[in-house]
Amino acid sequence: MKFEILFHTLPAKATAKPAKLKYNKNGWVSEEWDDNSLSALKALEKLKTKFYTDGCDNKIAYTAAIAVNGRSNYNNEEIGLSVNNINYTQMKQLIAAGWDIENHSYYHEPYNNFNFGNDRAKNIIALDTLILKKINYKMHGLVVPSDHSGFPKAAKEAGYIFSTSQGTFDGLPPGGVPVYKDVQDFDLAPITFSSFNRMFYDNWTEMENNVKKAIDIIVQKNHHYFRFASHGIDEAAYNRIIDYFETKTNDKILFIPTREIMEYRLMASLPISYQLSHDRLVIEINTASLPARCRWKDLSFIVSSDAQIKSITLINGIDRATFNAQTSLVNIFKQITSWN
Ligand SMILES: [Zn+2]
Numbered sequence: 001m002k003f004e005i006l007f008h009t010l011p012a013k014a015t016a017k018p019a020k021l022k023y024n025k026n027g028w029v030s031e032e033w034d035d036n037s038l039s040a041l042k043a044l045e046k047l048k049t050k051f052y053t054d055g056c057d058n059k060i061a062y063t064a065a066i067a068v069n070g071r072s073n074y075n076n077e078e079i080g081l082s083v084n085n086i087n088y089t090q091m092k093q094l095i096a097a098g099w100d101i102e103n104h105s106y107y108h109e110p111y112n113n114f115n116f117g118n119d120r121a122k123n124i125i126a127l128d129t130l131i132l133k134k135i136n137y138k139m140h141g142l143v144v145p146s147d148h149s150g151f152p153k154a155a156k157e158a159g160y161i162f163s164t165s166q167g168t169f170d171g172l173p174p175g176g177v178p179v180y181k182d183v184q185d186f187d188l189a190p191i192t193f194s195s196f197n198r199m200f201y202d203n204w205t206e207m208e209n210n211v212k213k214a215i216d217i218i219v220q221k222n223h224h225y226f227r228f229a230s231h232g233i234d235e236a237a238y239n240r241i242i243d244y245f246e247t248k249t250n251d252k253i254l255f256i257p258t259r260e261i262m263e264y265r266l267m268a269s270l271p272i273s274y275q276l277s278h279d280r281l282v283i284e285i286n287t288a289s290l291p292a293r294c295r296w297k298d299l300s301f302i303v304s305s306d307a308q309i310k311s312i313t314l315i316n317g318i319d320r321a322t323f324n325a326q327t328s329l330v331n332i333f334k335q336i337t338s339w340n
Contacts, residue, residue, distance in 0.1 A: 001285040001297065001317035003332060011307035014281045016330070018268035019300040020223060021186075021254065021261070023055040024329055027218050028186070028254040028261045029245070030227045032065040032164075034104060034143060036085035039233035040066045044097060046235075046242055052251050055300070055329045056322040062242070062255035063098040066091065067143035067229075070106035070127040076114040080134055088134050095337055100257035100295075101137055103127050103160070105145040120154035128158065136338040140259045140293045143229070144168045152176075152195040159291060161262045162194045164227060169195040182210065183217040183226045191265050196258065198227035204234035211241050215248050227258065263296045279307070287317070297334035304328065 007014065021028065033040040043064060051059035066086050069079045080088040091101050106127040107115045116122045124142060131137055142155035144165035152163040152170040163169075169176030172195035174188040182199055189196065199214070201207035207230060214226045245255065254261065271286040285299065297317075303309065309328060312321040323330045 001287055001332070001334065002315040003283055003318055003321060004313045004315060005281045005283070005303060005309055005323075005330060006311045006313065007279045007281075007305065007307035008310045009307045010279050011276070011281075011305045014276050014303065014305035014307065016274055016281060016283060016301045016303045018272070019302050019329070020268070022256070022264045022298060023053070023060075023254070023300050023331060024302060025052070025055075025254050026222055026252040028225045028256050029218065030065070030225070030256060030258040030261070032067050032102060032143060032227075032229045033233075034067045034229060034231055035108070036066065036068050036079050036082075037231050038084070038086060039231070040064070040086060040094065040099075041090065042233050042235055043238060044094065044099070046239055047255070048097060050242055050246050050255070052249075052254060054322055054331050055327065056324040056331060058322055061098060063100075063257055063260075064255075065100040065102050065141075065257045065259070066094055067102040067104035068127070068131070069104050069108050069145075070130050071114060073107050073109045073112035073114055080130075091131075091137070092135055095135075095137060098257075100141065100259045101131060101135075101139055102259075103131075103139045103142045103155070105151065106130070108145045110148065118150070120148070120150040121157065124151070124154050124158045124160075132339060136340065138293045138295075138339045140263070140295065156193045159293060160193070161266070161291075161293075162196055162258055164196040164198050164229075164258065166198055166200040169197070182214050183221065183224050185221075186223050186225050191262075191269055194262065196227055198229050200229045202231055204230075204232075204237040207234075208237045208241055212244055215245055218253060219248050219250075225261075260296045263294050264298060266290065266294065267297060267299050281305075282315075292339075295336050297336070299332050301330040301332075302328065303330055
């Protein structure tokens, strides 16, 4: 991936570095619905009306994720073909809206009529294969079904970048170390695989109280995050939560899938070369080590120069770019949404 920044005047110096978080924000929040819950579609209606900015005056809608299963433990029905669940067509609509699809195990439980027993890897890989076949989408994150241990480690083995649970971490950081807090420092989360904690409530009075509390905390922190999840939705409570988030966070906190923020950090850790020649700074990102699962190949750069940015020229591997001439923030975008 390569692009160049053109300056208005000849710079005496011009350097750049990736922002710690996408769009140089202060923190992030992620949300998901488990078990192919149709409540995700109600949430989408609210979230698509709310925005943060990319730091360059462009609106980015809030997005979340849906954790999906493969087949029913009871009758072996394919969940993505069931009318009572998020189906394959709706998954594609969510992906197009910027949402992520997360692996929640082929069979939810290791028992009942149909199951893969305690074979965690088989559950993860069979669902990964099914989703790839049905909607050409490669997943990169796992939501632990119930509290079954072994899923975080198996997700890591499968090449995923994160797992999440309210209590099952297989000892992996950041959730698996004894510093559990709802709002946590992102620096404690390993770049290549993180086992995240999350708040989980089906009671939306509890959800509203706890998420609002977490919002009050995260706005006072730098580089922190929290996650929350449910099976259902109380739309009135949900609207209040999202409105509260928007007002309190004041465009400083991302409302984003965990995959997107983890992939951002992977991008920011790649080797990058910077070459200033005359009035241009050429930036090249070496993506050779990037996993093929990576969907969001976006990066935000903080440019430091005595000259003002005039324009960006894309050279290769980048879909588009935005920049802010006042703050010298530059964003580049590249997204994969279909795999073979
Ligand atoms: Zn579940």
